Amino acid sequence: MIPTIETIAVREMASGDRTFIQVYKFQGLSASKKAYLQANLHGAEIVGNAIIQQLIEFLSHLDESQLLGEIWLVPVCNPTSTNQRTHYFSTGRFNPSDGKDWNRIFWDHEKECEDLTEFAKSQQDLDVSKIQQNYRQRILASFAQQLEAIQSSPFVPYNDYYRYQLQSLCLDANYLIDIHSSSNQAIDYLYCFSSREESAKAFLLDYGLLMNEYDGDAFDEAFLKPWLALETELANLGKPVQFDVESWTLECGGGMQMQPESVAKGVRGIQNYLAAKGMLKLETPIQQQPIHLVPKNRLQRYYAPRGGMIQHRVGLGTEVKKGDRLYQILCFNKIGKLPETVDIYAISDGVVLDIATNQAANQGEYVLTVM
Amino acid sequence: MIPTIETIAVREMASGDRTFIQVYKFQGLSASKKAYLQANLHGAEIVGNAIIQQLIEFLSHLDESQLLGEIWLVPVCNPTSTNQRTHYFSTGRFNPSDGKDWNRIFWDHEKECEDLTEFAKSQQDLDVSKIQQNYRQRILASFAQQLEAIQSSPFVPYNDYYRYQLQSLCLDANYLIDIHSSSNQAIDYLYCFSSREESAKAFLLDYGLLMNEYDGDAFDEAFLKPWLALETELANLGKPVQFDVESWTLECGGGMQMQPESVAKGVRGIQNYLAAKGMLKLETPIQQQPIHLVPKNRLQRYYAPRGGMIQHRVGLGTEVKKGDRLYQILCFNKIGKLPETVDIYAISDGVVLDIATNQAANQGEYVLTVM
Amino acid sequence: MIPTIETIAVREMASGDRTFIQVYKFQGLSASKKAYLQANLHGAEIVGNAIIQQLIEFLSHLDESQLLGEIWLVPVCNPTSTNQRTHYFSTGRFNPSDGKDWNRIFWDHEKECEDLTEFAKSQQDLDVSKIQQNYRQRILASFAQQLEAIQSSPFVPYNDYYRYQLQSLCLDANYLIDIHSSSNQAIDYLYCFSSREESAKAFLLDYGLLMNEYDGDAFDEAFLKPWLALETELANLGKPVQFDVESWTLECGGGMQMQPESVAKGVRGIQNYLAAKGMLKLETPIQQQPIHLVPKNRLQRYYAPRGGMIQHRVGLGTEVKKGDRLYQILCFNKIGKLPETVDIYAISDGVVLDIATNQAANQGEYVLTVM
Amino acid sequence: MIPTIETIAVREMASGDRTFIQVYKFQGLSASKKAYLQANLHGAEIVGNAIIQQLIEFLSHLDESQLLGEIWLVPVCNPTSTNQRTHYFSTGRFNPSDGKDWNRIFWDHEKECEDLTEFAKSQQDLDVSKIQQNYRQRILASFAQQLEAIQSSPFVPYNDYYRYQLQSLCLDANYLIDIHSSSNQAIDYLYCFSSREESAKAFLLDYGLLMNEYDGDAFDEAFLKPWLALETELANLGKPVQFDVESWTLECGGGMQMQPESVAKGVRGIQNYLAAKGMLKLETPIQQQPIHLVPKNRLQRYYAPRGGMIQHRVGLGTEVKKGDRLYQILCFNKIGKLPETVDIYAISDGVVLDIATNQAANQGEYVLTVM
Numbered sequence A, B, C, D: 001m002i003p004t005i006e007t008i009a010v011r012e013m014a015s016g017d018r019t020f021i022q023v024y025k026f027q028g029l030s031a032s033k034k035a036y037l038q039a040n041l042h043g044a045e046i047v048g049n050a051i052i053q054q055l056i057e058f059l060s061h062l063d064e065s066q067l068l069g070e071i072w073l074v075p076v077c078n079p080t081s082t083n084q085r086t087h088y089f090s091t092g093r094f095n096p097s098d099g100k101d102w103n104r105i106f107w108d109h110e111k112e113c114e115d116l117t118e119f120a121k122s123q124q125d126l127d128v129s130k131i132q133q134n135y136r137q138r139i140l141a142s143f144a145q146q147l148e149a150i151q152s153s154p155f156v157p158y159n160d161y162y163r164y165q166l167q168s169l170c171l172d173a174n175y176l177i178d179i180h181s182s183s184n185q186a187i188d189y190l191y192c193f194s195s196r197e198e199s200a201k202a203f204l205l206d207y208g209l210l211m212n213e214y215d216g217d218a219f220d221e222a223f224l225k226p227w228l229a230l231e232t233e234l235a236n237l238g239k240p241v242q243f244d245v246e247s248w249t250l251e252c253g254g255g256m257q258m259q260p261e262s263v264a265k266g267v268r269g270i271q272n273y274l275a276a277k278g279m280l281k282l283e284t285p286i287q288q289q290p291i292h293l294v295p296k297n298r299l300q301r302y303y304a305p306r307g308g309m310i311q312h313r314v315g316l317g318t319e320v321k322k323g324d325r326l327y328q329i330l331c332f333n334k335i336g337k338l339p340e341t342v343d344i345y346a347i348s349d350g351v352v353l354d355i356a357t358n359q360a361a362n363q364g365e366y367v368l369t370v371m
Helices: A047-060 A116-123 A128-152 A158-170 A197-203 A219-236 A260-276 B047-060 B116-123 B128-152 B158-170 B197-203 B219-236 B260-276 C047-060 C116-123 C128-152 C158-170 C197-203 C219-236 C260-276 D047-060 D116-123 D128-152 D158-170 D197-203 D219-236 D260-276
Strands: A004-012 A018-027 A030-039 A068-074 A175-180 A188-193 A207-211 A246-252 A292-295 A300-303 A308-311 A325-331 A340-345 A350-355 A366-370 B004-012 B018-027 B030-039 B068-074 B175-180 B188-193 B207-211 B246-252 B292-295 B300-303 B308-311 B325-331 B340-345 B350-355 B366-370 C004-012 C018-027 C030-039 C068-074 C175-180 C188-193 C207-211 C246-252 C292-295 C300-303 C308-311 C325-331 C340-345 C350-355 C366-370 D004-012 D018-027 D030-039 D068-074 D175-180 D188-193 D207-211 D246-252 D292-295 D300-303 D308-311 D325-331 D340-345 D350-355 D366-370
Touching: A004 A158, A018 A047, A018 A158, A030 A047, A030 A158, A047 A068, A047 A175, A047 A246, A047 A260, A047 D308, A047 D325, A068 A158, A116 A128, A116 A219, A128 A158, A128 A219, A158 A219, A175 A219, A175 A260, A188 A197, A188 A219, A188 A260, A197 A246, A197 A260, A219 A246, A246 A260, A308 D047, A325 A366, A325 D047, B004 B158, B018 B047, B018 B158, B030 B047, B030 B158, B047 B068, B047 B175, B047 B246, B047 B260, B047 C308, B047 C325, B068 B158, B116 B128, B116 B219, B128 B158, B128 B219, B158 B219, B175 B219, B175 B260, B188 B197, B188 B219, B188 B260, B197 B246, B197 B260, B219 B246, B246 B260, B308 C047, B325 B366, B325 C047, C004 C158, C018 C047, C018 C158, C030 C047, C030 C158, C047 C068, C047 C175, C047 C246, C047 C260, C068 C158, C116 C128, C116 C219, C128 C158, C128 C219, C158 C219, C175 C219, C175 C260, C188 C197, C188 C219, C188 C260, C197 C246, C197 C260, C219 C246, C246 C260, C325 C366, D004 D158, D018 D047, D018 D158, D030 D047, D030 D158, D047 D068, D047 D175, D047 D246, D047 D260, D068 D158, D116 D128, D116 D219, D128 D158, D128 D219, D158 D219, D175 D219, D175 D260, D188 D197, D188 D219, D188 D260, D197 D246, D197 D260, D219 D246, D246 D260, D325 D366
Parallel strands: A030 A068, A030 A175, A175 A246, A188 A207, A207 A292, B030 B068, B030 B175, B175 B246, B188 B207, B207 B292, C030 C068, C030 C175, C175 C246, C188 C207, C207 C292, D030 D068, D030 D175, D175 D246, D188 D207, D207 D292
Antiparallel strands: A004 A018, A018 A068, A188 A246, A300 A366, A308 A325, A325 A340, A350 A366, B004 B018, B018 B068, B188 B246, B300 B366, B308 B325, B325 B340, B350 B366, C004 C018, C018 C068, C188 C246, C300 C366, C308 C325, C325 C340, C350 C366, D004 D018, D018 D068, D188 D246, D300 D366, D308 D325, D325 D340, D350 D366
């Protein structure tokens, strides 16, 4: 199967050079469903590019009959952030102009959909697939107004323009997979929306975070929240349904690197997920793996209570008990005293999910996260 | 009058060096009211330091009997941001760790005060000053819990720690003045909360923005919003009151500079305001100046629709009419064509409030604001 | 006259996007001489882009018979630096990887030309134009080896690759003009090489710096130094000559802006210079203007002896006398004292050439330059 | 043994906060020799702080009689760079103002010592220790003039001021050890000056770089070069001597981290070295370990010939043969083609010394070094 490749200009730079996103579109024989994958929304989180390249390779070797629907893949989806450097490092997590996190800028239909209750009522006698189709039209129509505003206006900040470009590619998808990693060092895990726990097992990962609170306007949230909202409305009306629409953020290891195991796990999980969803017909049997889901608000993030250097830190994946030493700060001073060390202990049990790449910490800087 | 000077450590850096904030406290003979002033919360916005230094000079030459109450002044209130440099420039607008704007991190009692309606009911038979006193106690008690959390926890990010330091100095004030400037170039103006329009006239400025929408967790908002919320509750109960509590953000010209006229206007306005509020007894008569207040949501911000260089831009303070040319973008390209120029026209009438210091723009970068 | 436009890829970014330089080539009827102009080598120094665009316009309206030779123009010649942002500012003065100033990376034939004395001896009986032709061949042959190294090597840092791209365009030129500005705020002036003082008058500027010391590997130096070295060798052999080869760096005002007067002066000076060199036949008579040339090593740069805020600074172009106050530092402290002001006085006479855009200074940061 | 602790202000920041360096001075019973150690000159290279802290601990447990001479230790010796952040990373390798590498700013007596030949002649009949004493006086006298210039001048850039502070602490030392690490990831090694190869064995490291070329104005160079120059002059006069003066840069692993093995090796090597030099009397016997010294100009640095993501890279310490694959670049494009991979092969044999932390590379960015 050979993909169609579409190249879309996303930004004209001050120099007159332009940056682009490029979509690889695989089209199966039957076109029922659509999956959308992207990588590298945050500049340092490059691992998904290797995953997507391997998936492109993999799909290229499939026969059209093995793909039911279409899969769109967008590696290096945010050139401004991927190419940004400070010293040797990829520091493109925020838009330099306004400090906005590149993954907190997306358009969330739920926020503007004030008549959702009425809409739900109007749909309650229809079958699920028909409701899904009608609601999709509403979302797309509403999004079309965004485009109009952007095209007619002389004053759109890049965030708005850019989000339009990305979301126009995915709003009609059934399954959205946004591949991230830690900006620091982390284990592999995923973010799972409430009610999609069962599907999470297809990614064959050990851990996940269950989103019981939202960061706001993240790419995965902006896609799925309107659907969850309608599910809630319909349930309130006595018609509990689940649309064939899902959204995932995969976290595949650490930043500024593409660890081979994280790449392999990512590829394997996505293949299995798409097969489980009936989009891929593969010879290997579909697998399920129990996943340990931890509510997101139970994450314990530790920041340095003193300035200094971090040493004797527990490793990624360590199971810690309340009271265990997590790390030690080596503190210097400028008041004529000897250096001292301060031990920091776990305040609850858990698994070490993420640790800072930088072991120098000004007071209040991030050190590690226990899940 | 000689101020008491308090020096408070705010951060231990990785090197063991520490940064501090220093409070200059002037205490009059009668201690009824308190005004709190600070400057340089954003790194580039240095102008308020000169204003505060001149106010310290001015107050030092007053007699204790001329000050009714106490005035606390904090110049260079955010050392981390003031001292940050990238190339020659002050780029300390955001916390580098999380991209958070230093003026969007503050604790807002209103957000956690769920029983405000009940509280209002319990107070409706009291007189205003008694209610003010009671509510102040509630706010301070609630804030004390913040402190406890910070002191007992090994995982507080610097934003939380820092905001505690600043807000602990001002929560018992009547009048709060946070002196800012544009990060770019701007005229002098202020932010005015709804219902405080009358007081705004004492600052002797031509323009102001009326806050009909909030940025969220800004220093001025975090201080005043709980009071406005209680005023609303009491009005709903048929007891319209206005507490003797106000909050102002002054915008005194452009960033990385201290324009003498902006400094002079700032000093004059603050002196007159404090006199109008009965805190200063001066020989010069109290003045009032009509101020043109524009609703904040009517600001029209223009971003570059193309990458290129900005030229022929209208000047600060220009009155523009819909259809007037605001600026021209000189666009280069890398596709073998001649450079071209693109004119950008005003889409509504107004006054040019703010213009970008940088006349090179990547697509979607900020150019100017019309008020 | 219509230019030929050549687009050359200079860099593939991590995202797969590419940046380019684009050369506008005007070819007159007779092809004797070549002038090469470029702009925006440092990211913040955008003014030359407007100058080049106006020159392209101007040349487009000339008849081929009015141009004797060819003129190559390269605006936005360093996309990596033009497009770089930190907060709102153009901070592209250095390569982020190695801190190298983009204008200190160029290939200087003089440094590797160890047998120059022998070469000079071999040429002393030829006429100047023949020597010029022979030496040019040597330079180009030597440069060709650079290219070979770059093309065959898997380990060329971008500095080397980029310098090859730019210098390959200009090494056969007679006149090179590199348009810069201050990164801060400055008057208009130029850098003049020793022995080219007479030609400097054609630029119609009031001031210039005479290069009696070199920064090393700057674009203008790398071009002209080999020629000056040969002139010296020939003079030592009793054959004083001056080749028809010149190199100029124009400094047209301040950074991140394109001041209309600086643009106009730049355009006018370059037109007049090219006419004076016999490359343009214009109706307006060729002009000469005395230029005040100050030896570069007599520049007095003032750095802040204390940390603080700069106020009461003398303006650009001010003539100062030894002992005059240049500026005042408003110094805060964190040791419980009142703010203080420190006056800084001129240690010699001169004209204020350049002032810092940023009026906040950590100790040892740049404040102003007296010429 | 209890150290004397001296705290020296090095910089007043714009905010009025100050940064300091703090010297821990251990004084033995006999005061013949002096060793000077510092760490963290580059912001990301924190490992030496742990080494120095452990040495302070170690020395504190010694008896005065076990230390012959004095040892001065300066951890976190460059607060400006240690505390600098961009996003999560320590990006303090360069002075933001001028792009100067913090380890290329030091005062090198050799460069100004024009009459060294005469001096050598005047000393040739004296014994080595007397010459050493006399030359030391010359260096110190010359340096004193630096101080005078700095103290009397209103225009000293911070680089000059800062270098004075550090060098004033070490110029009278016999042994200087500057503890660095890679800014990226590296094995442990040291820089060895020509003629000091024998002493290098005491550091108990496997690898070293022999400095047959200089970076210019590095801390170790600025200290030792004047001594090597005098040794050369005396050798030319037929009096080959070696002063009891040495200078070392230790490279202890990677940046932004303090790997326990690198710390342990650093501590062990320094203890053994000081014992070998007769400054420490320890119970453990003095050791010697052959060290593989590679001429510095034989280092092969590999930069990315294409933009993309680095994968399948050989590990640190790998022995590679010419023709072995070193890494692969995964290249994306924006011209409608499939992603491709490009293999990069070794052009010579060697050991992998250093690899980039960041596996995303714009064209021409650093990937790895083979020694």
